Amino acid sequence: GAGVSQTPSNKVTEKGKYVELRCDPISGHTALYWYRQSLGQGPEFLIYFQGTGAADDSGLPNDRFFAVRPEGSVSTLKIQRTERGDSAVYLCASSLGVAGAQETQYFGPGTRLLVL
Amino acid sequence: KNEVEQSPQNLTAQEGEFITINCSYSVGISALHWLQQHPGGGIVSLFMLSSGKKKHGRLIATINIQEKHSSLHITASHPRDSAVYICAVKARNAGGTSYGKLTFGQGTILTVHP
Numbered sequence: 001g002a003g004v005s006q007t008p009s010n011k012v013t014e015k016g017k018y019v020e021l022r023c024d025p026i027s028g029h030t031a032l033y034w035y036r037q038s039l040g041q042g043p044e045f046l047i048y049f050q051g052t053g054a055a056d057d058s059g060l061p062n063d064r065f066f067a068v069r070p071e072g073s074v075s076t077l078k079i080q081r082t083e084r085g086d087s088a089v090y091l092c093a094s095s096l097g098v099a100g101a102q103e104t105q106y107f108g109p110g111t112r113l114l115v116l
Numbered sequence: 117k118n119e120v121e122q123s124p125q126n127l128t129a130q131e132g133e134f135i136t137i138n139c140s141y142s143v144g145i146s147a148l149h150w151l152q153q154h155p156g157g158g159i160v161s162l163f164m165l166s167s168g169k170k171k172h173g174r175l176i177a178t179i180n181i182q183e184k185h186s187s188l189h190i191t192a193s194h195p196r197d198s199a200v201y202i203c204a205v206k207a208r209n210a211g212g213t214s215y216g217k218l219t220f221g222q223g224t225i226l227t228v229h230p
Contacts, residue, residue: 033216042223044220045218045219059217105149108158
């Protein structure tokens with residue numbers, strides 16, 4: 001079946017612009033995660049959803065970052081007034097059920113964001 | 117200090133060599149994951165461990181909960197094993213409840229030469 005998909009695969013924008021990154025999780029997966037990976041680093045947690053609600057948004061770096069998942073499937077990560085430091089690969093992952101200890105997270109290919 | 121530390125950061129091997137990548141963590145965990153990331157590619161889960169040892173083909177993962185340490189071994193390494201290997205933990209709070217998010221190490225870049 002289809003895995004996690006993310007669009008766009010690449011996004012180039014100018015400093016100060018607004019961007020939206022989309023994640024389509026595996027069908028039926030109730031938990032959805034956003035991570036950010038800077039060059040040469042491991043991914044860092046941003047936010048995760050259980051169903052439609054954000055269960056943990058402690059990783060969002062500031063109020064320019066916001067994410068939604070209005071129908072409990074597709075999620076959009078929104079970044080306002082982009083800065084050059086936002087340049088990174090934004091990864092989405094999903095897991096089947098409640099985000100418990102034994103859930104495997106399935107990762108999408110990522111969106112590579114470059115802020116000029 | 118990061119909650120998850122990996123060593124080495126870079127590893128170069130000749131085809132056929134036995135490879136070990138180490139991961140140490142400083143928090144209580146409910147599970148530890150080993151992940152593989154190819155250049156330009158997505159992340160694939162290799163193992164999820166909460167105790168003991170798991171084996172899949174030429175890959176072996178072990179964990180020592182008391183010492184907060186895990187190792188990933190690759191036997192008879194091959195150039196196609198070249199990738200970034202990432203250790204990640206799912207932490208738990210003092211009450212034992214697992215957090216949903218993963219906390220990642222910085223990754224180990226493995227290059228296997230023919």
